Amino acid sequence: MKAYDACHDRFLRYCSSLAYGKMDVQDLIQDVLVTAYHKFEKIDNKEQLLHYLIRAARNRSISNWRKQKPQAELTDLHAERLADQGVQPETVLDIQLLYRMLDKLPSKQKDALVLFEINGFSMKEIAEIQGSNEGAIKTKISRGRKKLAALMKDDSSASMSSLMETLQTITL
Amino acid sequence: MRAKDTSYLIEIAKQAPTELAKQEVLGFIKTIPTLPPPSNNWFQNFNLNSIIMTTTAIALVTSAVIYFSSPSEDKVFEPIDPSTANPPSLVLDSLESPTLIMLSNIQTDTVKGEIVTTEETAQISIIEPTEEEGSQEQVVATIQQTTNVNRLNATLPKRRFDTPQPEAAMNKIELTGAELRSLKKKVTRYMKDDKLYESDAMFNTVEFKENAIIINGTTLRGEVYAKYAQLLQSFDIGPGPDRRVVTSNKFIQVGDFTSKGFNGSALGRDMEIYFLDSGQISINSLFDRSGDKLGGLNGLITPSKPKIEEMDSDIILKTEGRLKDSEVNISQIERIFGNDRKTERDNTSKAKSDHRKLFDSGKEAVSIYTKENEGKGIDLNGKGMRTLKKDLYRQLTQDNIISSKKAGIRMFLDQPRILVNGNPLSEQQTFRIERILDRYDIKTGVNVKILFNPDFIIAGEFIQDKFFGSVQGSLDSKKLRGSVFEQDFAKFPIFGFSDGMRLGNN
Incomplete structure (x- = not known):
């Protein structure tokens, strides 16, 4: 319990980004925590429980994606849960937009970007989690940022054209 | 409409509360000890569906293999005209007394168009019980097959044997x-x-x-x-x-x-x-x-x-x-014979000019013939004589007859045993020497000698004061005098050594 206490925020945010639109984050967290609980004695470095949880969540999410197809209800469930936590609807939309755009990135870039930008891990820690080196992580984050910005721009253009079409239809 | 700022969105996501509250997760963690541990059994991946699918596939493959690998039992039975049918002869084993079997009113209803009705007397032939079990089984099996198809085969199957193997x-x-x-x-x-x-x-x-x-x-x-x-x-x-x-x-x-x-x-x-x-x-x-x-x-x-x-x-x-x-x-394939033959006159003149030495260059053999004896005796060229000497030395050394290849050898090719320096060879040793001589077309016989030492080799017939054969190498009267060959040359003036030796003695 105490060990998890320090991990909660960062672990949840990572799992949210992983599970967004693909699975129920609650199921993912429960699976990971049950496994971690039973294997807790085998974890050598208890201080790195967060790293273990993140790796387990990622592996579990990959195996779950193979079994489960994306479901629209999951995004609604995500919004409801955030609303229950007191998050404003506009903010929920922004967060979902971010997760949707992140989901379009290559998985490694996405992981590195989420862990660095949202969860606040250092590059060294990310390198340890991903079994890589700091240079590679730095590259992934840099490319991820650029690609995310481009995706945001494209999404904005698409939204604008869609809005214009709607206005033309109303005018006619 | 302006594009959303990435940093802004990330900051929102960073500041926003988590999707699940901490208390909620901690509550779940408290319940974990009450949950059954996850099973690690590897066979949990098997379910009824996979078992049914696998079993069905195996059954299909097995049945297909058995079906296609079994020999075809199709047999063609042609209808037999009763008028041309021969009386059946049954061949049975192990009958103690002759028996007559009456085959009457055998009628088949199941084979349409091929019904054969006949009344014949089967003549029983008694044969001795055979040792071939396979043949017995074959006869029994054939009779049973005929019965099963409800047909009378007018010519009962004869015993079949395996194809006789040639001697x-x-x-x-x-x-x-x-x-x-x-x-x-x-x-x-x-x-x-x-x-x-x-x-x-x-x-x-x-x-x-x-x-x-x-x-x-x-x-x-x-x-x-x-x-x-x-x-x-x-x-x-x-x-x-x-x-x-x-x-x-x-x-x-x-x-x-x-x-x-x-x-x-x-x-x-x-x-x-x-x-x-x-x-x-x-x-x-x-x-x-x-x-x-x-x-x-x-x-x-x-x-x-x-x-x-x-x-x-x-x-x-x-x-x-x-x-x-x-x-x-x-x-x-042609045999190569030596063409160079030197006459007696050439030899004697050469001997005189070389202190009674009979000498050639070593590359050519000297064959001594007269018109009377031409074509007789041993006729070898220089190469043949040298290889003959080499082969003889080698064989005699291998058979431990001589200890050194520098020894003088007097070989008498008398029947039935060959004499080497007066000692008869054993049967096997004689056989081996004869094999060598056969290669050079040299026949054994009385008065046939082969004399050789490292300096020369002489092979031929020594008859009275005449020699029919070939010589290769250098003959020196001084060396021959007192050697084992002295007695061989003393009686043969054709070489000129009889005089030479006398001269030498003087």
């Missing part, structure tokens, strides 16, 4: 690769010991007949025959009219070489089959000279193709096919 097949030679290698090694060693080995480039033929073994045209009898016969029989090779062992440095063939072809086992490469055809030796290439093991095979043997078995990266060849016609006739 040659019973004595068929089937040696393994290791046995063939061992046989080749031993036969080659024996032939080399007995001076019957041709050469590495040529092939060697051992014909194994009932009362004799013929190796490269030399008939062996007595002890030498027994030695080879024992060797061949140790490999289960018995005598036969066409039984041969043919070896070369590249292969060995053991079997019957008949006009129908080769029947036996062979091992090696660049293989050729040699067989006698109307007194001549013919060569038939089974394999081309390039060493291609299979390339030259097809088409050379007709009508049946040989069976090739790979064994230890070599080839076992078994064939009963007819061989291709001869391509090379060994009888056309």
Whole structure:
């Protein structure tokens, strides 16, 4: 319990980004925590429980994606849960937009970007989690940022054209 | 509308509360100890669906294999005209007394259009119980089959035997690769010991007949025959009219070489089959000279193709096919005889000019002939004489008859034993020396001598005061005087040494 206490925020945010639109984050967290609980004695470095949880969540999410197809209800469930936590609807939309755009990135870039930008891990820690080196992580984050910005721009253009079409239809 | 700022969105996501509250997760963690531990059984991946699918697939494949691999039981039964049908003869085993079986009103209803109704008397023939169990079963099985189809087969099946095997097949030679290698090694060693080995480039033929073994045209009898016969029989090779062992440095063939072809086992490469055809030796290439093991095979043997078995990266060849016609006739191979013959006059003049030395350059032999005796005796050129001396020295040394190759040798080719320096050779030693002499076309007989030392060699007939034969090397009266050869030359004025020796004595 105490060990998890320090991990909660960062672990949840990572799992949210992983599970967004693909699975129920609650199921993912429960699976990971049950496994971690039973294997807790085998974890050598208890201080790195967060790293273990993140790796387990990622592996579990990959195996779950193979079994489960994306479901629209999951995004609604995500919004409801955030609303229950007191998050404003506009903010929920922004967060979902971010997760949707992140989901379009290559998985490694996405992981590195989420862990660095949202969860606040250092590059060294990310390198340890991903079994890589700091240079590679730095590259992934840099490319991820650029690609995310481009995706945001494209999404904005698409939204604008869609809005214009709607206005033309109303005018006619 | 402006594009959303990435940093702004990330900051929102960073500041926003988590999707699930911490208390909620901690509450869940508290309940984990009450949950059953996750099973690690590997067979949990199997479920009823996978079991059914796998079992069905295996059953289908198995039944298909059994169906397609079982022999076809289709049999064609042709209707038999009762008027032409012969009275059935039953052949039964183990009947104590003759019995008559009446076959009457046998009618079939099940076979449409093929109903045969007949009334015949079956004559029972008693035969002795056979030892072949298979044959008994076969008869019983055939009768039962006839009964099952409700048909009367007017000609009851006769007992069928396996195709009788020819006598040659019973004595068929089937040696393994290791046995063939061992046989080749031993036969080659024996032939080399007995001076019957041709050469590495040529092939060697051992014909194994009932009362004799013929190796490269030399008939062996007595002890030498027994030695080879024992060797061949140790490999289960018995005598036969066409039984041969043919070896070369590249292969060995053991079997019957008949006009129908080769029947036996062979091992090696660049293989050729040699067989006698109307007194001549013919060569038939089974394999081309390039060493291609299979390339030259097809088409050379007709009508049946040989069976090739790979064994230890070599080839076992078994064939009963007819061989291709001869391509090379060994009888056309010419023997090379010496052409240089020096007359007696030349020799004597040379001897006079060289202090009674009979001398030649060492490259040519001196043959001493008169018009009366031309064509008789031993006729060899210089090279032949030198190799003869070399071969004789080697053999005598191997047989421990002489201790040094520098010794003077007086060899009397008397029958039945050859004398060397007055000592008779044993039967086997004589045999070996005779094999060497045969190669040089030298026949044994009374008054036939071969005298040689490192300086010269003289081979021929010494009859009274005449010599018929060939000489090679340097004859020096001084050296001959007092040597073992003195008595041989003293009586022969043709060499001029009789005077020379007297002169020397003076």
